[in-house]
Amino acid sequence: MTRKTSLEGIESAPRWIVMFLGAYLVVDLLVFYLWSAAGQVFSIQGTTDSTSALSVTGMAAVDLWLCLVVLRSFPAGAPLRPAWMLFTLAAAARAASGVLAQLLGTNWLLNPLVWAGHARSGLIEQIRHCALIAGGPVRLALLAAAMLAVLRIMRRFGFWVRPSATDWAMSGIVGLFTLCRFGEAGAASLAGRPIGLENWISLAGLPILCVLFLEAMLLRQSVIRMGNGLLTRGWVALVCGILLTGAGEVALWVIPHYSQTLPLAMFGALIQLPIAAAFALVPAYQVAAQRRAIKPASSSPEGLAAGVPALAR
Amino acid sequence: MHPRGATLVAFCDAEGGVDRNRRIAKHLSKCEKCRNQLRRIQSEKDKLSAGAAIPAMDSKRGLAGMLSAITAWQGSPTSGAASELKGRLRRQIETYFGSPAVLAVERPGIRAEELLGKASQILEVFLGPNAAEAVRDDVFRGLDWAGPAGETRR
Numbered sequence: 001m002t003r004k005t006s007l008e009g010i011e012s013a014p015r016w017i018v019m020f021l022g023a024y025l026v027v028d029l030l031v032f033y034l035w036s037a038a039g040q041v042f043s044i045q046g047t048t049d050s051t052s053a054l055s056v057t058g059m060a061a062v063d064l065w066l067c068l069v070v071l072r073s074f075p076a077g078a079p080l081r082p083a084w085m086l087f088t089l090a091a092a093a094r095a096a097s098g099v100l101a102q103l104l105g106t107n108w109l110l111n112p113l114v115w116a117g118h119a120r121s122g123l124i125e126q127i128r129h130c131a132l133i134a135g136g137p138v139r140l141a142l143l144a145a146a147m148l149a150v151l152r153i154m155r156r157f158g159f160w161v162r163p164s165a166t167d168w169a170m171s172g173i174v175g176l177f178t179l180c181r182f183g184e185a186g187a188a189s190l191a192g193r194p195i196g197l198e199n200w201i202s203l204a205g206l207p208i209l210c211v212l213f214l215e216a217m218l219l220r221q222s223v224i225r226m227g228n229g230l231l232t233r234g235w236v237a238l239v240c241g242i243l244l245t246g247a248g249e250v251a252l253w254v255i256p257h258y259s260q261t262l263p264l265a266m267f268g269a270l271i272q273l274p275i276a277a278a279f280a281l282v283p284a285y286q287v288a289a290q291r292r293a294i295k296p297a298s299s300s301p302e303g304l305a306a307g308v309p310a311l312a313r
Numbered sequence: 314m315h316p317r318g319a320t321l322v323a324f325c326d327a328e329g330g331v332d333r334n335r336r337i338a339k340h341l342s343k344c345e346k347c348r349n350q351l352r353r354i355q356s357e358k359d360k361l362s363a364g365a366a367i368p369a370m371d372s373k374r375g376l377a378g379m380l381s382a383i384t385a386w387q388g389s390p391t392s393g394a395a396s397e398l399k400g401r402l403r404r405q406i407e408t409y410f411g412s413p414a415v416l417a418v419e420r421p422g423i424r425a426e427e428l429l430g431k432a433s434q435i436l437e438v439f440l441g442p443n444a445a446e447a448v449r450d451d452v453f454r455g456l457d458w459a460g461p462a463g464e465t466r467r
Contacts (some may be wrong), residue, residue, distance in 0.1 A: 073441040080438060157435055158417045227411015231439050289409055293436075293444035293451075294342060 011291035013066060013284035014233075017059075024055060028270050035266075053269055057098025060275035064091040079153050084261035086146035088283065090139045095277070097135025099152045100127050102105055131167040132201045140208040143242070147215040150235070154222040161225055167217035174246045178206040181253065209246060216242035230292060234285035241278030248275060315347055316340060318354070325354050345443060394456060395425035401452045402432045409440060409448075 067088040074081040104113055104127045113124055154160055163171075175277045179206055185203055220239045248271040255264060316324070316337050324337045341348050399419075406415050418431050431451075436445035 070441075073443060075442065076439070078442065080441075140356070153438060157438070159414075225413055225417065227413040229406075229408060229410040229414065231409045232411055232414075290441055290444040293409075293440055294447045 009291065010066075010069065011288045012294075013062075014281055014288055017062070017277050017280050017284055021274060023272070024273055026265070032266060032270075049209060053272060054098075054102055056272045056276045057095065057102055059273060059280050060091060060094040060098050063276065063280035063283065064088065064095045066280065066287055067091045070283045070286045070290075079151070079156075083146045083153070084283075086142050086149065090146065091144035091279070091283075093134045093142060094279075097131040097139070100134070101131035115176045128199065129197055132198060136201050137205040137208060138203050140212055146207055147219060147238075147242075149211065151215060151218055151222070152217070159222040159225045161218075161221035162244040163214070163217055163221065167214070167221065169293035171210065171214040171217055173249070175210050176247075177250050177253065178210055181206055206249075209249065212242050213246050213279075230285065230289035234282045234289070235263050237281035237285060241275055241282070244271065244275045244278060248272070315344065318350070321347065321351050321354055325351065325358060345446070347419070377436055397456060398425045398452065399423075399428055400455070402428050404446050405452060409436065 055142045067084065069086045071081070071088050074084055104111055105126065106128070107114060107124060111124070113127075151160075181203060185199065188195055216239045219235055223232050223239065226235075248268075251271070252264065252268060255267065320333075320337065322343060324334055341351060402425075403415050403419065406418055414435075418435060419428055423431075429449075433445060436448050440448070
């Protein structure tokens, strides 16, 4: 039952995603090293105000496409179809957010709104806020609903495990972070300092992130109970994506409190692509498992599918 | 375009040329409808050849023989084919879910057809119906297995 490693076809999507992520991280870390070695004489540019970078938007588009492929394989009435529908909508929200923010939400030459003279009308700003809402609270809410559907199915098949102390502790950290962020915003409001709309949008996503984090911990336990199979790798990637999202939020809030010299924009960019890649790996592993099932190792070298009689082969 | 019935019959008999068979096999990998039709053709062929092979027998003796075969099969759930089937199902669950999942699905002393039902259900839910069906086909490939409903797979 051996099978050769191949980079052809949609079933190799997980390998491509991991390879792209690896190359991106190597380049990013190299730039960071050069920047540190050069005595920080040149500035490192990041994307503006937590909007998605082009690479992240591209990864979200890949995620959306793979989600659509998976969704097509679950007909109406299939127990996991609602979950995949929600994952697809979450991927669509992220992709739409990236496109809106990158194409229409910035003052750059290729933005058609800039040609039409809307640059100063506030429309671009509104589009950017819409992009932040779609990529933030809306996407997180869709993911939380999808996770709930997955956990219900896991429970039905006996893969349900009660959360351990570690799970509660991990979720508690994110809960504490949420409280700190709300406390900070409340204190700023009481002191008469204005809180930007972007901050409000970010704050709105935090309670959902807490729920999502707890769900991720439950899914982690269920995955441990399942084992390390082809299908479970996708769920592991989902857990990693959510953990990285939480860790990124916490790190981006904590770092400025301790260091003003670290390039936050670069750190943001460094964490965003692994998160997007982890979410893209969820449907990628699902597709890989499905393709493997349809083209079993015991089939002929041409990869003929099941159902071909032995006589004819 | 779906191949015609006669083409599928020729394909079943390994007739019609290598290239043509390869094209049909490629189509079959994507088309569930044609796979089902092929299965029907195959089972009809099997029935016909079984009917031709079995000599005419006394109906009472034939019925008694069938009943004793059913009793023997029910009394020995761990027959060669059944244990082979269980082993294959375990391997598939391990491949797609992992070794601990086998323990969750398989309880001690479970009958092969019960394990088949459970494995089919879990695969269908998590993998999707088409892929689960392909896994089932893979499990049954080359296995002499008479299911509880008298279904014979070879």
